[in-house]
Amino acid sequence: MQHREILKSAKRIVIKVGTSTLTHENGKMNLIRMDRLAMTIAELMNENKEVILVSSGAIGVGMGKFNLRKRPDVMGMKQALAAVGQCELMNIYSRLFAAYNHTVAQVLLTKTDLDDDVKRLNVMNTFNSLMEFGVLPIVNENDTVSVDEIQHLNMFGDNDTLSAVVAKLVSADLLIILSDVDGLYDKNPGKSKECRLISIVENIDDTVLSYAGGKGTSRGTGGMITKLSAAKIATEAGVNMVIANGANPVVILDILKGEDIGTLFLRKEKKQDDAAAV
Structure with a gap:
């Protein structure tokens, strides 16, 4: 629990939510869960914490809009679904956060940014200005112009990685990735009853990497391996990271109370030469 105490003082927090957290199995939005997420983040902002939300779900929401159960193979169709879904997603976020007297801003990024x-400096200044104004930046990869997130190529490849890159960019104290699993297990919990949840990871070595396996859901792109890649980026940049189950987003408040929830990846000491690098 001693390691968890450091989370109580986190001031600047990046929160990433995946498609499986935001939507039902049929692709429709899970509005109750989204409202709990908005309420939780609003409470953090009311406590003068600086929050950035990295939200997946554009393609998944687009699929739900057209009652599609399987992600299409044609790139143009995926990008069209992302365009429709992103609009719907931001509309919902805007209304939910307005109910808690908070304003949101959309930030769509590509790896070239x-x-x-x-x-990169312009993006960083935008984030800082938005948070100074008390606005919640909501980040996603710009799928309508970037195929990297959709095809799993190069820099981002998924929003787990994007959230870690953003956390590094803004020198966050903590990155929380909400998923459909409780954290990192030493065995696949879907296949082994003897699996053990790993509470603390101090070093992402070959043993830890061996715990990851499998792909994400049909509505999302991420799996545990992408989360470990994100953890490596974040911790090497001096950012603590937690993977936790997003079924009840209020768990974010418990994490910040230092409770033993999910898997905590401990940050490395950030080198001065690397402080401004991304």
Whole structure:
């Protein structure tokens, strides 16, 4: 529990929610869960914490809009679904957070935005300005112009990685990834009754990597391996990271109370030379 105490003082927090957390099996939005997420984040902001939300779900919501149960193979169709779904997603977020007297802003990124020094600085300044105004930035990869997230290529490949890159960019204290699993297990919980939830990970070595396996859901792109990749990016940048079950987003408050929930990946000491690098 001693390691968990450091989470109580987290001031700048990046929260990532996946498609499986935001939607039902049929692809329709899980509005009750989204409202709990909005209420929880609003409470954090009322406590003067700075929050950035990285939200998947655009393609999944688009699929639900057209009653599609399987992600299409045609790239143009995926991008069209992302365009429809992102609009719907932000509309819902805007209404939910307005009910708690908070304003949201959409930030769509591609890998080229963070590859270029000038663009990266502009993105960082935008995040800082939004948080200074008390606005919640809601981040997603710009799927309508970037195929990397959809095809699992290069820098992002998924929003787990994107959330870690954002956490590194803004020098966050904590990254919380909400998923459909309780955390990292030493065996696949779907196949073994003897699996054990790992509470603390101090070093992401070959043993830890061997615990990951399998793909994400049909509505999302991530799996445990992408979360471990995100953990490596975050912790090496000096950011603590927690993987927890997002079935009840209020769990975020318990994590910040230092409770033993999910898997905590401990940050490495950040080198001064790396502090400004992304």
